[in-house]
Amino acid sequence: DAFLGADRAKEFEQLSPDESRERRLRKLVPKVDTDKDGFVTESELKDWIKFTQNRYLEKTVSESWSQYDTDKDGAVSWSEHRQTAFGPISDEELETEEKYKVYKEQTRKDKRRWKAADTNGDGRLTKDEFSAFTHPEEYSHMKAIAVEETLDDIDKNNDRKLSIDEYLNDLYTPEERAAGGEEPQWLKDERESFGKHRDRNGDGFMDKEEVQRWIVPDHYDHAEAEAKHLIHEADTEPKDEKLTADEIVNKYDLFAGSQVTDYGEAMKRHDEF
Numbered sequence: 307d308a309f310l311g312a313d314r315a316k317e318f319e320q321l322s323p324d325e326s327r328e329r330r331l332r333k334l335v336p337k338v339d340t341d342k343d344g345f346v347t348e349s350e351l352k353d354w355i356k357f358t359q360n361r362y363l364e365k366t367v368s369e370s371w372s373q374y375d376t377d378k379d380g381a382v383s384w385s386e387h388r389q390t391a392f393g394p395i396s397d398e399e400l401e402t403e404e405k406y407k408v409y410k411e412q413t414r415k416d417k418r419r420w421k422a423a424d425t426n427g428d429g430r431l432t433k434d435e436f437s438a439f440t441h442p443e444e445y446s447h448m449k450a451i452a453v454e455e456t457l458d459d460i461d462k463n464n465d466r467k468l469s470i471d472e473y474l475n476d477l478y479t480p481e482e483r484a485a486g487g488e489e490p491q492w493l494k495d496e497r498e499s500f501g502k503h504r505d506r507n508g509d510g511f512m513d514k515e516e517v518q519r520w521i522v523p524d525h526y527d528h529a530e531a532e533a534k535h536l537i538h539e540a541d542t543e544p545k546d547e548k549l550t551a552d553e554i555v556n557k558y559d560l561f562a563g564s565q566v567t568d569y570g571e572a573m574k575r576h577d578e579f
Contacts, residue, residue, distance in 0.1 A: 331561060335551040345548040351533035359529065363444060367437045374436070381430040384420060388413070415455065422451045449522045453514050456521055468512040470500050536560065 338346050338354045374382045374390050388395075392409050400410045423439035424431055425447070431439055442448035442455075457466055460476045478486075478493050504512050504520055512520065540549050540557040554561055 331558060332551055332555055335554055345546075345550060346554065347548045348530075348533045348537050351536055351549075352527075352529045355529040355532050363437065363441060367433065367440060370440055371433055371436060381432055382436050383430050384417075387416070387420070387431075391416070415458065418454065419448075419451050422448055443522065449518055450514075452522050453518045456517055457514070466514065468517060469510065470497065470505075473500055473504065473512065 335346060336342070338350050340350055340353070371382070374386055376386050376390065392413070395406060395409060400406050400413060419439055419442060420431070423435045423442070425435060425438075438445040438448050442451050457468070460468055460472050462472055462475075474493065474497060477496055478490075483489070500512075501508075504516060506516050506519070507513075537547060537549065539560050540553050541547060542553055542556075
């Protein structure tokens with residue numbers, strides 16, 4: 307959904323592939339081609355992807371904000387968040403009722419994320435702080451939380467580091483191994499990558515710093531990487547590092563579908579041309 311933005315959508319579900327190409331994807335090209343020279347460059351793609359990402363972030367945060375700021379005072383309190391997210395569950399019920407075990411664990415994680423997002427420490431979240439709380443992957447000061455939540459999911463023995471087995475089991479579960487027979491080549495490549503690139507200090511584990519380099523690497527521009535990938539896949543003869551409307555439409559599955567990438571997930575949601 308990087309190219310189209312995750313807020314463009316449902317109308318595409320009602321269209322045939324040909325209609326989608328002509329009525330939507332081709333119509334989008336002039337919006338991306340900002341200098342109107344008939345070509346879409348890597349720079350223009352990068353700018354467009356950033357635009358769609360920011361628009362989607364603002365839209366989803368605004369929709370959630372209206373639900374969570376229940377007293378409409380311009381901030382979300384912890385009690386407002388908890389009431390909206392979990393309903394009327396008391397602290398006593400969370401501590402004593404087995405059926406609320408999942409809610410209790412989620413509350414613990416939310417409190418940790420809340421503390422990181424609440425940059426002024428007043429116990430309430432402004433809209434910007436709420437955006438960081440709901441989309442921590444978009445904010446540099448939330449990287450540590452992204453690491454902790456990744457470890458929560460993958461670190462099965464709770465030593466707050468990842469072994470090679472924990473790393474690989476997240477990519478290819480033991481159940482998939484049992485059903486799949488021989489280990490696929492891509493998994494063998496990941497096994498090798500763990501030792502060469504993930505475990506930088508060679509101690510056999512990924513510590514928190516190494517996990518952060520893996521999931522939220524420094525100096526990595528997601529939009530630039532997406533733009534380079536699109537140009538590489540769609541640019542046909544002559545190889546001129548820029549795309550015509552025909553080249554984009556001819557790679558419909560790349561730009562509008564999800565077989566190759568997730569860029570086109572937006573086409574399955576709400577269209578806002």
